[in-house]
Amino acid sequence: MTVVEHLLVSGIYFFLALMSIIGTASAIVQARRLYWAAPLYFFAAWLTGELALIHLLWQVALTAVLAFSGALDNGLAQLGLGLFALSWMGLVYLQIQAMDTQRILRRALRRGLGIDYRSSLSPERQRVLEDGVRASSWMKPFSMFREGVRVHSHISYADGGKRNLLDIYHPHESREGGYPVLLQVHGGGWMIGEKEQQAKPLMYHLAQRGWLCVAINYRLSPTAAFPAHIVDVKKAIAWVRDNISQYGGNPDFIAITGGSAGGHLSSLAALTPGLAEFQPGFEEADTSIQAAVPFYGVYDLIDRYEIRPEMSMEKMLSDKVMQCTREENPELWESSSPLAHVHEGAPPMFVIHGTHDTLVWVEEARTFVSAMQNASKQAVVYGELPGAQHAFEVFHSVRTDHTVNAVTDFLEWSHARWCDARD
Incomplete structure (x- = not known):
């Protein structure tokens, strides 16, 4: 040399x-x-x-x-x-x-669901739960495909063209009573994002274990103004309710998840079943949700508790997303916030947020969870992950795979409770 x-x-x-x-x-x-x-x-x-x-x-x-x-x-x-x-x-x-994620989330689940929450599951469903993570997974962080899962791509659920398409992650094995359904809503600041880009570790994991997962696109700003985004999410729920049985899904049990803007939209959808202003032209459709898992979501668009005054989203929201100021349409801004819709009839919810989230501060999740725990009659689980950033679960990692295991526990518990109540 x-x-x-x-x-x-x-x-x-x-x-x-x-x-x-x-x-x-x-x-x-x-x-x-x-x-x-x-x-x-x-x-x-x-x-x-x-x-x-x-x-x-x-x-x-x-x-x-x-x-x-x-x-x-x-x-x-x-x-x-x-x-x-x-x-x-x-x-x-x-x-x-x-590596400590497993301990933190297991403790959160036990606090929210009970020490022996797994005992409420049948032996068959307990066998699909996992405690550890595989190095073969997190050492290949962007390898998403899993055996036994097939994908039906680009199915139209409404008349919005590309922005109203969905993908279905279909299990290979059958499940008695039909597959429970998980609806995934992507993030991207309400302005970018695609259904293929997020939550694949979770969806493939669940589809391998007898869940049918649906990932949707929705209209984006600035081409569309809020509430177009949540209207599309509601249209997708209505489509799933009417059509998912053709793919082996159970239309009576729909859980919802999403991160960031998707966390906002998934929690908002879970808290506003049948709200007419978010269901124009399909007000009678059943858009109820049986469980929700929002990741690092925005829960209060008006920042009523001044959590982020120096890093406010208000100008971006006014110019691009809401396309009006708070003064011009205070009712719309208020109704856009999941925090404004907290009520005792909310479905079981597992809120997940990282302490080091730069884009959506953890204090917002804490405030939302506190309000939910005070109001809801259903389980509210809060998993706060030390050191986790925004979008941490987009690809495989030790933290992601432990979180996927915990979410699977929560969804299986929610489905088992729902089955028991129905019976």
């Missing part, structure tokens, strides 16, 4: 070490009042925190190769090695933190 090549390799190694320490620090430190820098911080923290062990492995492997080649014998490379060493300690911490 020539002197120039040696310096180039050392410089690249130092740069990668610097990027690594920045990413690791971003994942560990909770920083939120970042204004224009918030998206950059989010991406660094998100991709580092969820892929901590993978980052550690490639960085150690790179260091070993360079050490073997003698490229670590100058000052710049050794400074890079020092930065990497600090980063590795942080990555180990992040991996241990993610």
Whole structure:
């Protein structure tokens, strides 16, 4: 290796070490009042925190190769090695933190559902539950396909073209009484996103275990103004109720989930069955939901408790999503917030949020859960994950796969309770 090549390799190694320490620090430190820098911080923290062990492995492997080649014998490379060493300690911490997800969520489920909540399931359904996670899964974070699941793609549920299509993740094995249904609503700030992009770890996991999962598109802003988004979600629920039996699904049990904007829409749908203003032209349709699992959702669009005054969404919402100000249409802004619809008849709900969420602050979830627990007669479970960022469960990771297991527990419990009540 020539002197120039040696310096180039050392410089690249130092740069990668610097990027690594920045990413690791971003994942560990909770920083939120970042204004224009918030998206950059989010991406660094998100991709580092969820892929901590993978980052550690490639960085150690790179260091070993360079050490073997003698490229670590100058000052710049050794400074890079020092930065990497600090980063590795942080990555180990992040991996241990993610591994604690199982304990945290199991404790939340026991607190919300009862210590022996699994005993209410039949022996057959208890066998589909899992406690551990497989390295073969989280070491291939973007590999989603699972044996025994087939997908029916691009089925129209309303007249909105591409934005009113859905996909069905269909189990291979039959289930007595038909498959219970999970409806997935993607996020993306009400302005971007596709049905194929989110919640695949959860949907494939459930479909392997006898659930039928439906992922939908819906109209997006600024082309469409709220309440078009929730109207489409309601149309999808009505379509599932009327048509899902053709695919083996049970139209009488529909659970709903979604993250971010999808968390907002899924919780709003769960709390507003039959609300006429969200069901124009199909007011009589049954849009009730039997269980809900919102992830890192926005629950109060008007921020009535001033949780995020310095990082307000109001201008973006006014200009792009609501397309009116709060002063111009206070009733619409109020009705858009799930927090405004909390009531005693709400379905069982499992709210999941990360403490380090940069885009939707955890205090909003805490406020919503407190209101739900005070009002609802059904179970309200809250899983708050230390260190978790926004969108943490989009791909496989240790944290994602433990969360998927916990959500499966909750949905199986909710379905068993529903079956018992019906019988």
